[in-house]
Amino acid sequence: MIRFDNLTLGYDRHPAVHHLSGDIPAGALVAVVGPNGAGKSTLLKGLAGELRPIGGRVLLPELPPGGLAYMPQCGDIDPSFPVSVFDVVAMGLWHEIGAFGALSRSQRQRVRDALATVGLSGFETRPIGSLSGGQLQRARFARLILQDAPLILLDEPFAAIDSRTVEDLVGLILGWHAEGRTILTVVHDLEQVRRHFPTALLLSREPVAFGPTAEVLTPALLARARRLSEAFDEDAPECHIEPAPALGAMPAAPSHPGSHPGHRHSH
Numbered sequence: 001m002i003r004f005d006n007l008t009l010g011y012d013r014h015p016a017v018h019h020l021s022g023d024i025p026a027g028a029l030v031a032v033v034g035p036n037g038a039g040k041s042t043l044l045k046g047l048a049g050e051l052r053p054i055g056g057r058v059l060l061p062e063l064p065p066g067g068l069a070y071m072p073q074c075g076d077i078d079p080s081f082p083v084s085v086f087d088v089v090a091m092g093l094w095h096e097i098g099a100f101g102a103l104s105r106s107q108r109q110r111v112r113d114a115l116a117t118v119g120l121s122g123f124e125t126r127p128i129g130s131l132s133g134g135q136l137q138r139a140r141f142a143r144l145i146l147q148d149a150p151l152i153l154l155d156e157p158f159a160a161i162d163s164r165t166v167e168d169l170v171g172l173i174l175g176w177h178a179e180g181r182t183i184l185t186v187v188h189d190l191e192q193v194r195r196h197f198p199t200a201l202l203l204s205r206e207p208v209a210f211g212p213t214a215e216v217l218t219p220a221l222l223a224r225a226r227r228l229s230e231a232f233d234e235d236a237p238e239c240h241i242e243p244a245p246a247l248g249a250m251p252a253a254p255s256h257p258g259s260h261p262g263h264r265h266s267h
């Protein structure tokens, strides 16, 4: 389970996500939606530990090494770096082999299997910079397959990707969900969310709703998110609004035997 406890995240004390409280149950597949600038990427950065909270905290379950996989929108792979597709994907095994370890035979086979799963067999020796946008996204997913993390955070994984590749990548995500992993994905296309994601978190600087997708993506709640986003004062000096109530629609968190919430990012 992930617990948000009055979490406020931002940059130089300018808040981007205000007073988020509530629980995301273990095993949930959550689409994070909201207008541009709503704080979706900021929330994922906060969860990934890349951003310290301005206030409140995030509680994550105890995770094994490499147990949190975070795929930012971009910037995690430098296409000008002279490295092969195979080597980039093999980085998903870093938590098993360390920074300078050599791959065993079976690990090399797992890299090839992950490439086959995303439809990139035959691309092993290609320089990473020679891939198209969709092929690069497939390679990033292959790396995630190898990381094998119980908690997966994806920031707009379908941006500028053709519909066939989106379908393939959604299939992978649904497979991870069926395996019991917890997945939060920023998605812009609300039709995709309605079709594939059982739960949605609607953000607009502050939480608007969380729960079953059909109850979150209603015209009234989407309009409220738009209004909040338009009314937001970018120049507000620092966090001053009152805490929002905890999100009532958040499903109760199931107990998770063997997991002891670890305190992270407290402020």
Ligand SMILES: Nc1ncnc2c1ncn2[C@@H]1O[C@H](COP(=O)(O)OP(=O)(O)OP(=O)(O)O)[C@@H](O)[C@H]1O
Residues within 6 Å of the ligand: 011, 016, 034, 035, 036, 037, 038, 039, 040, 041, 042, 043
């Ligand atoms: N590194 C940064 N430094 C300062 N402000 C930032 C930084 N990154 C984001 N922001 C601001 O925080 C707010 C939320 O941005 P964020 O990227 O989280 O929104 P988003 O919902 O992911 O938007 P989009 O849908 O456009 O990707 C915006 O006002 C943005 O300008």
